[in-house]
Amino acid sequence: MRSILPRLYLRLLLAVILPLILVTSTLWPVLYVHMETRLDGVRSEANAVLRVGEDALTRDINETLNYALAIAEMPALQQQLAAQQPPFEDSFSPDDSSRLATFLSTLMNHSPRYTKLVLIDNEGNEVLRASQGIGADPRFETLNHAHTDYFKGSSQLRSRELYISPPGRNLQYELFSGEVVPVVNVTTPVIDTDGKRQGIVLLSLNWPHLTRALHQSMQVDPEAKVLLVDAQGRWLLTQSTQQFPDIGFGGDFTKEAPEAWQLLSRQDEGYVSLDDHLLRFQSPDIRTQLYSGLAGHIFSADETLPWMLGVSFPTPSWYSLLKEETTVLWFLILIYAIAAAFGVFWAFTNHQQRKLRKNTQQQAAEVRSLYENAPCGYHSLDEDGTVIKMNQTELDWLGYNAEEVIGRLQYREVISHDTRDAFDAAFANVKKGQKDEAECTLLTHRGHARHVVIQASGYRHNGRFIYSRASVFDLTERKQLEEQLRAQAMTDPLTGVFNRRYLQSQAAIEMSRGLRHSTPLSLIAIDIDHFKRINDEYGHDTGDEVLKRFTHVMKGLLRQEDLLCRVGGEEFAILLPNTAIPQAQHIAERIRATVEHTQVSIDHETAGQTLRITASFGVTHILPHETTLKAALKRADTGLYEAKEAGRNRIVVKDN
Numbered sequence: 171m172r173s174i175l176p177r178l179y180l181r182l183l184l185a186v187i188l189p190l191i192l193v194t195s196t197l198w199p200v201l202y203v204h205m206e207t208r209l210d211g212v213r214s215e216a217n218a219v220l221r222v223g224e225d226a227l228t229r230d231i232n233e234t235l236n237y238a239l240a241i242a243e244m245p246a247l248q249q250q251l252a253a254q255q256p257p258f259e260d261s262f263s264p265d266d267s268s269r270l271a272t273f274l275s276t277l278m279n280h281s282p283r284y285t286k287l288v289l290i291d292n293e294g295n296e297v298l299r300a301s302q303g304i305g306a307d308p309r310f311e312t313l314n315h316a317h318t319d320y321f322k323g324s325s326q327l328r329s330r331e332l333y334i335s336p337p338g339r340n341l342q343y344e345l346f347s348g349e350v351v352p353v354v355n356v357t358t359p360v361i362d363t364d365g366k367r368q369g370i371v372l373l374s375l376n377w378p379h380l381t382r383a384l385h386q387s388m389q390v391d392p393e394a395k396v397l398l399v400d401a402q403g404r405w406l407l408t409q410s411t412q413q414f415p416d417i418g419f420g421g422d423f424t425k426e427a428p429e430a431w432q433l434l435s436r437q438d439e440g441y442v443s444l445d446d447h448l449l450r451f452q453s454p455d456i457r458t459q460l461y462s463g464l465a466g467h468i469f470s471a472d473e474t475l476p477w478m479l480g481v482s483f484p485t486p487s488w489y490s491l492l493k494e495e496t497t498v499l500w501f502l503i504l505i506y507a508i509a510a511a512f513g514v515f516w517a518f519t520n521h522q523q524r525k526l527r528k529n530t531q532q533q534a535a536e537v538r539s540l541y542e543n544a545p546c547g548y549h550s551l552d553e554d555g556t557v558i559k560m561n562q563t564e565l566d567w568l569g570y571n572a573e574e575v576i577g578r579l580q581y582r583e584v585i586s587h588d589t590r591d592a593f594d595a596a597f598a599n600v601k602k603g604q605k606d607e608a609e610c611t612l613l614t615h616r617g618h619a620r621h622v623v624i625q626a627s628g629y630r631h632n633g634r635f636i637y638s639r640a641s642v643f644d645l646t647e648r649k650q651l652e653e654q655l656r657a658q659a660m661t662d663p664l665t666g667v668f669n670r671r672y673l674q675s676q677a678a679i680e681m682s683r684g685l686r687h688s689t690p691l692s693l694i695a696i697d698i699d700h701f702k703r704i705n706d707e708y709g710h711d712t713g714d715e716v717l718k719r720f721t722h723v724m725k726g727l728l729r730q731e732d733l734l735c736r737v738g739g740e741e742f743a744i745l746l747p748n749t750a751i752p753q754a755q756h757i758a759e760r761i762r763a764t765v766e767h768t769q770v771s772i773d774h775e776t777a778g779q780t781l782r783i784t785a786s787f788g789v790t791h792i793l794p795h796e797t798t799l800k801a802a803l804k805r806a807d808t809g810l811y812e813a814k815e816a817g818r819n820r821i822v823v824k825d826n
């Protein structure tokens with residue numbers, strides 16, 4: 171029981187695990203394709219959003235660049251700059267200058283994209299400024315831009331060439347307005363009609379304004395997260411982002427997300443998995459991308475460009491997939507539950523079946539053991555009488571092993587010749603569909619005989635004999651017992667000689683043989699004289715001893731074929747085949763004389779050690795017409811009686 175339970179638990183475990191594996195492995199490809207489709211969807215969406223963002227970014231910056239170039243082309247601007255520099259031509263009056271300033275301020279106020287527009291002479295001195303919301307302010311006139319990157323960066327620029335600074339704090343602006351607004355400074359040289367460089371135009375792009383527009387264009391999906399860093403990993407967004415909430419404009423992205431940066435910095439564009447997000451990124455280089463037409467080269471602080479623009483979307487997880495696809499989830503649960511239920515059912519059924527099979531096998535083994543070791547033999551024969559089955563008991567009786575017998579031995583071969591007919595007759599009846607039995611003698615492998623009775627019946631199918639089934643009972647013991655009983659029935663237990671019944675049965679045989687061969691048959695009746703006295707004097711046991719001794723003496727005087735029988739208490743008869751009366755008389759005389767001279771030892775305190783006995787005899791012969799012993803016995807008894815009457819210890823012959 172203990173060993174069965176763990177097996178049942180193991181099967182139950184398998185019944186749950188196997189369906190799970192089966193269902194999962196069957197549905198896995200479907201779910202996998204489903205997941206891949208979802209991932210493809212996310213990739214496509216990221217691609218599209220990134221393209222929109224990139225378009226917005228480059229479009230705004232391109233417009234700024236073109237705007238700067240267009241302003242630099244304005245003749246009034248060139249005249250203003252020329253008027254500020256030697257030989258200080260007075261063709262551009264202060265009124266002209268004021269009108270220009272007003273015009274530029276109006277331009278600025280109408281475009282929130284820019285924070286300021288500054289006209290700078292070749293020495294870096296600010297000639298004119300138009301700022302967002304402030305307008306042209308004479309206070310700035312004294313400012314010098316000679317130390318700035320954009321002034322230096324644009325010093326070598328030729329006509330229609332541009333310099334773009336990295337996004338940064340507009341410190342000058344901050345100084346006066348108190349606000350900190352990151353800007354991108356764009357500069358381009360102002361060249362007059364003679365090709366003389368008059369100075370530069372500085373156009374500051376409002377970076378928060380630009381990135382806000384970028385945010386808006388890319389956040390078509392609330393799940394989308396925007397990323398914008400420069401080539402050094404500086405964070406360029408001014409709006410907070412959920413994905414990197416701790417980082418602000420100018421923050422070091424390489425420290426905030428070193429692993430992500432490592433992945434991003436390896437390639438110009440692609441996909442990167444960031445935790446549970448998929449990031450699609452690209453490196454739009456503002457110096458080359460989309461810009462065409464008005465400008466020549468665009469220069470920048472090289473190490474900060476190109477920027478890296480990215481958008482990330484949550485990666486679909488199995489959980490989110492199943493949560494969304496509740497039908498699929500329920501289907502999965504249902505399929506799994508059915509499979510598991512089937513598995514459990516199978517486990518229990520299988521367990522029961524195994525138990526039943528084990529019991530059946532045990533019972534079959536018991537039946538087999540009973541069959542093999544039964545106290546009787548069992549065998550089956552086919553139509554030809556060939557052994558097709560035989561139990562161990564019968565094999566042992568016959569002294570063969572199964573291989574020598576099954577399919578090889580014809581059963582009648584082990585039956586003795588004298589009983590073979592009985593077997594054949596019984597087997598023929600069995601083949602006809604009857605039950606039958608036959609007493610046979612089996613001849614063993616070593617040549618011994620075994621008496622048996624074979625009881626058989628036939629197995630038939632569709633009216634045709636298929637095989638016989640026989641039980642074989644050993645009769646050896648029974649025969650021996652019968653023999654013993656028969657011998658006991660014929661023998662006198664005290665003296666061991668035959669009794670009256672045997673004399674009569676044997677006499678019939680001897681009489682018919684005598685008649686057949688015409689040989690004489692004589693009979694002697696004998697009675698011990700005064701036997702009663704012996705009993706009375708010495709006791710019954712001594713009487714018995716005398717009877718035994720008397721018998722022994724007589725047996726010693728007779729031939730093999732003579733039949734000595736005790737026919738009464740102390741009365742005996744001897745049937746003498748092939749013996750005529752004279753020989754019979756002679757034999758009787760020899761017995762009489764021997765007995766007379768025989769001393770019988772007795773074990774008695776008062777008596778002597780031996781005693782002598784005598785006997786009387788009546789002799790006759792069987793007449794040819796006599797068929798029973800009755801008349802002859804009567805004659806012999808008459809002779810005996812006469813011998814007693816005549817004084818005992820003598821012989822009287824009665825021949826008719």
Ligand SMILES: Nc1nc2c(ncn2[C@@H]2O[C@H](COP(=O)(O)OP(=O)(O)OP(=O)(O)O)[C@@H](O)[C@H]2O)c(=O)[nH]1
Nearest residue numbers: 697698699700701702703705710711713714739740
């Ligand atoms: N010890 C013994 N005595 C037996 C047996 N069978 C018969 N007797 C006895 O034999 C005696 C026979 O006695 P009787 O028939 O009177 O004959 P008897 O004494 O021999 O006298 P006669 O025959 O006339 O000589 C009886 O006393 C029986 O009891 C026996 O098997 N054993």
